[in-house]
Each structure stands twice: as C-alpha cells, then as structure tokens.
Amino acid sequence: MSLTPKQLDACVLVWLDEAREQILNAMQIPLQVSEKTNARDLVTNVDRSIEQFYVQKIQHLMPNAHIISEEGYGDHVESMDGDVWFIDPIDGTLNFVEQRAEFATMLALYHDGEPVCAWIMDVIQNEVIHGGPTLGVFENEQRLSKFENRGLAAGLIVVSGARLLSNQMCLPEIAQTALGFRVYGSAGISYMHVLQGRAIGYISKMKPWDYAPGVALAKTLGLSTSNIDGNALNMLISNSVVVSTPSAHEEIMRIEKQTNGV
Template identity: 35%
Template sequence: MQPKVLEEWKDLAILCAKSAGKLSLEKMNQPYEVNYKTSASDLVTAVDEEVEQLVIDMILKKYPDHGIIGEENRFKGDPSDAETVWIIDPIDGTTNFVHQQINYSVSIAVYHKGEAAVGVVYDPSRDELFHAIKGKGAFLNDRKLELTREVKLEEALLCTSLFWNKKAEQFGIDVIFKELAGKVRAMRLLGSAALELSYVAAGRLDGYVSLQLNPWDFGAGKLIIEEAGGKVTSMGGKPLPFNEKSSVVGCNPSFYAELKGYIRSNMFLNESAVKDE
C-alpha cells in the first residue's frame, strides 16, 4: 500500500475519532437512553449508535467502496465484499461512559486485505490520541511510543478482567490469575480494552490479558502495541484475526515470553478454554 494512501487513512481515522469524541462529550450531560444488550452489565446507549453512524457517514463519504465492521452493526453492506475494512468501536467502555464519564475511548482501525494498516484510539475525557501506521511507529499525540524498558514478572503492572469472567470461572482460569496477582507488582482494570491496550503501548501497563474480545475491541490497539515494539497474540500464541473474536495477550516484549509461559504452563488442563474462538 502506498504511504500516501496510508497517511490519508490515518488522517481520516483521526478526524473521525476526534469528531466522535467531541460528540460523545456533548451528549454526555444530556438525557440519553440506556439499554441492555445481553445483561445489565452489557450496556448500549443512544450515544453509541449516534456516534457510530457519524463515523460511518464520514468514512463512506470519502471511501464509498470500503467495508465497515462496527460494534453497533449500523453498516448496511457486507464488509467481506471490500478489500479495505474499517473496524469501529464508537464508545469502548460504555459502562464507564454512563457511570464515570472517564476511561472510555473511540477505537478505529483500518485493515487492508486482512492486515492492520492504521490504528487510532482516542480518549476524549483526557484528549489523548494514540495512533499508528503499519511500519511507521506508534504515537501518543505527538510523542513516539517505544517499549524499551525491561520488565520481569515481579515488576509488572498487569491488566485483566478475568477475575469475574464467567467463562474464566468455568475453566478455573480466574483462579490462575488470582494466583498471578500475587506474583506481579499489581493488577489494574480500566474497563476499556482499546484504552488498556494503548496503555500497554505507552508503558503505563506492562501487559493486558483477555479471554475473549471482539475485533472492534482490539483492532486498533493491536497495531498500536506492535508499532511501539510490543507483542500481541492470542493466549495460545497465535496471530489475532481481524474479523473474529479472540483471546488477547498484549505485552511489553521483554515480558511477553514469561507471561505467556506462565499462562500456558498453568492451563495445560484447560486447553479448550484458550482455543481461538
């Protein structure tokens, strides 16, 4: 892909993310409808849907032949028909948006022929923009991100939601991570996977682990970590798909082998739990 085209995609993705972030901030203090998807902890708001539609309209105005995969499923076409696909999470961390009004993000990724080309994650509440182009590095606003610090298990700050994940409980993985919590420096949870992956790229977290994420959760963050020099795979060590659910391990490169080794060595009886979905 020509560098000029990649820059154009990045510029549009940033414009979309900032426009979406602005809209979310405007709607935050206005009355809006909150609904459940699958449970009381799985929320969607009218703002999610409005923000996604805004981004879709902006993309299709410039690239009518591109496909779009969005969390709220508002794209009317079939994204598999397009070589270039945009993957959107209009508000990643909707529960945080509703309750805290911080720790949520807009995530936009561009994939060409199944390969990550552009990743943008925007935190409207802090005006922090994480972005990357394949082969051109990752940035937080104008600062280049490079993961050069050596990290050992006992020094690591990790992020995971596996402590109360129902599938993790089913296979006993929650117990493994509770034990891991006693071996690392500390555990954190922000509630926005895209933001948590971006924090790994920025060195604010040393690793992030999830048993199952959707492509709009990890599509942009994956590339941002990789372009910062980090590692991102499934829990089984496989490359992440761009259009399917998957477990995710995102990590400082010096810590990846130790973390993945710990996970794999303690899950030999739970192989079915970490198979790529």
C-alpha cells in the same frame, strides 16, 4: 483516490475531534441506556449515533472498504482481504454511563489482514494514540518511545475484571506473578496504559472492534500479540487476547501451558 497513511491519519484525527464534540454534547443531556445481553453490557444512543457518524465518513472516503463494527451499522465481513475497518464508537460503555470518564472511541484500518493505521482516543482526557507501521505511534503529536522489555514481576498488568473473577485465562496466576494488576473496565484505556509504557501488558477476551486498534498499535511498537494459546489472532472473531512485552508474553504462555498441563 488513494490516501497515504499520513493523509489518512490526519483525516481520521479530524473525525475523532468531531466525534468527541458530539459525545461531550450528548453527555449534557440524559443518556438513553439499554441493556444488550445483560445489565453489564449496555448500549446508549451515543454508541449508535457515533458509529453511524464513522460509517458514513468511511463509506464516503473508501466506498469499497468493509466495516466491522459494534452496533450493527457495518457489514457482515467474512474475510480480511482488502480494506477492513473496525469501529468501536464507545469502548467501556459501563464507564461511560457510570463514570462519565475512562472510556474510549476507537478505529482501525487493516489491509489484507495487516494493520495500516489505528486510533484510540480517551475522550475526556482528549488524548489520542494513533499511527501504524509506516508512521510510528504517537500520543497526540508526541512520538511514543520504545518500551522496556520487562518481565511480569517487573511491571503492572492490566486485566479484564470479569475474566479474572471467573478464573479464565490463568488470570489469577498471571496477576499474582506480576508486580501488580489493574482493572480499568475499558479495552481502549487499558491498551493506552500499555502503549504508554505504564503497564507491561493487557489480557482480556474480546470482540474484534475491542482489540483491533490496540493490537495494530502494539504490533507497530514491537509488542507481542497473540491469543492465549500463543497463536495469531483471527481478526474476524472473539479472541482471548494477550498484548504484552515479549518477556512478559513468554512468561504468560508458560503459565498458561503449565496450568493446562500441556
């Protein structure tokens, strides 16, 4: 059985609604929170149960697909050949725990390294940005319009707060050049700002499940995507990821090259 992207999109939107219900119900009782690498890198019972939910759904729908996922219920994937899913059950777990808001649940499907379809849901706002190359990009039922190709000085840039503070990826210079910068603490929420045209770009260093959905949707809209050196992303490893308007992308690459004396 092979689904069209449209059928697949409709199917996953139902999974997201179910996941959202489960997340909201789980928030009614105390969360079980544990630290992964440190106090800023958390995992909860909800991250785990939602990932398991998605893994089961995917394995039932596409038994031959490979799964790259945050909490370890996926596969050890060493190639982007064939169908590869990315799962981030709760993106922005610190916001989830501290704010009970401003977090996302995200999925993406790539085939032979190219995006097929992706989904980013702001769980509390009940907004989902979804689509892919053959479908276009939608916010709920509404098609997202083409972005304006603005440069850094003409728009807001979203960055990783931790990377900015530790002076990585020229983020202080880039933030200073932009009209303004924002820090939201969730890749999904940050990508939503860019896809909606509210920000001209987002820069952070992230794991594949953090960026695969946002990169898929951004590519579909014609935004530029690369690592901080301007090279294509290796979707199997952590990357310093730049997603922005083409104009801002050029400027970011120029700042990067100047600062590193290339």
